[in-house]
Amino acid sequence: MARYRRRGAWLGIVRGKLLAEVVNDFTQFFVVAIDFLQILILAVPIYFLIRFLRRTRGYRILIGLCLVLLGIELASRILHMDEISWLLSNVAVSLPFMLVIIFQPELRRIFAEIGSRTTVKSSTPEVDVVNEICNAVEALASQKIGALIAVERGYNLDEFTSVGRVLNAPVVAELLATLFYPHTPMHDGGVVIRDGIILSAGCVFPLGDLSDKRKAFGTRHRAAIGLSEVTDAIVIVVSEETGLISVAYRGDIVRGIEINGLREILTNGMQHEDERKTSESIDAVRDATPSPEEVDRVAQAIAKIKEEG
Numbered sequence: 001m002a003r004y005r006r007r008g009a010w011l012g013i014v015r016g017k018l019l020a021e022v023v024n025d026f027t028q029f030f031v032v033a034i035d036f037l038q039i040l041i042l043a044v045p046i047y048f049l050i051r052f053l054r055r056t057r058g059y060r061i062l063i064g065l066c067l068v069l070l071g072i073e074l075a076s077r078i079l080h081m082d083e084i085s086w087l088l089s090n091v092a093v094s095l096p097f098m099l100v101i102i103f104q105p106e107l108r109r110i111f112a113e114i115g116s117r118t119t120v121k122s123s124t125p126e127v128d129v130v131n132e133i134c135n136a137v138e139a140l141a142s143q144k145i146g147a148l149i150a151v152e153r154g155y156n157l158d159e160f161t162s163v164g165r166v167l168n169a170p171v172v173a174e175l176l177a178t179l180f181y182p183h184t185p186m187h188d189g190g191v192v193i194r195d196g197i198i199l200s201a202g203c204v205f206p207l208g209d210l211s212d213k214r215k216a217f218g219t220r221h222r223a224a225i226g227l228s229e230v231t232d233a234i235v236i237v238v239s240e241e242t243g244l245i246s247v248a249y250r251g252d253i254v255r256g257i258e259i260n261g262l263r264e265i266l267t268n269g270m271q272h273e274d275e276r277k278t279s280e281s282i283d284a285v286r287d288a289t290p291s292p293e294e295v296d297r298v299a300q301a302i303a304k305i306k307e308e309g
Helices: 004-051 060-076 083-091 095-102 104-116 126-142 173-178 219-230 259-271 275-287 292-308
Strands: 145-150 164-171 190-194 198-204 234-238 245-249 252-255
Touching: 060 083, 060 245, 083 095, 126 145, 126 173, 126 234, 126 259, 145 219, 219 234, 219 245, 219 252, 234 259, 245 259, 245 275, 252 275, 259 275
Parallel strands: 145 190
Antiparallel strands: 145 234, 164 198, 190 198, 234 245, 245 252
């Protein structure tokens, strides 16, 4: 009997240890799960915040500011600059206010959208929107009517529409072309298209730098380049002198493209926010497009023939 009692006591001890280990493992798993949940709760908003800030010009300012502060902090620690370290610790307290100042336009736009957003996203398929844009551009080019059209992608273009007139109209080729007809009130400005909607017309875009290669460009082409330098929009230009179609993207411009090339660029650019795919489609169109010198010679020959006729 004593032997069975000792065996029972031993089994009780073993079961108690196993139960304690199970409880301990469960507790550790619970702690790890809570830590992971906290990281997830913090990471998701930060991810979407960074994703939003990357679409703004203030993002570069923020990155530069953080790099400068980090460099000064490292230097002050290595060189034991106590006064600078103290100054940086006080600056860090006011960093949220600095961010509010830097991203004031973006924050104002966010609150405005939350409070009174009236723009309705079009239900028109992207393929139809691309066709309508191409039909309008083709009609304008055939009549040598100048045009400037910005197709919004990731970067919000609200700051460039404040001067223009808000339309919130569906993208229809006839309406889009009419906006640029001579003697109409908004024909000299640019048009912004967002989500299959003509958001605004008569907009003013920033002019690109006037380098030696761009001295021959008119105001529309410089405005297209300027907007593409500070945003990821696809900007379409129709020359009123030659009727040639050009596309500006990321500070570069491709002149004299065919309407099928424009359709390819818009299709890739509106379906994907990936800059690489958009750039690849533009490079493919560029390779199939004659050089700018050849484009100029052909345009001059066509203009001369029409004048003689």
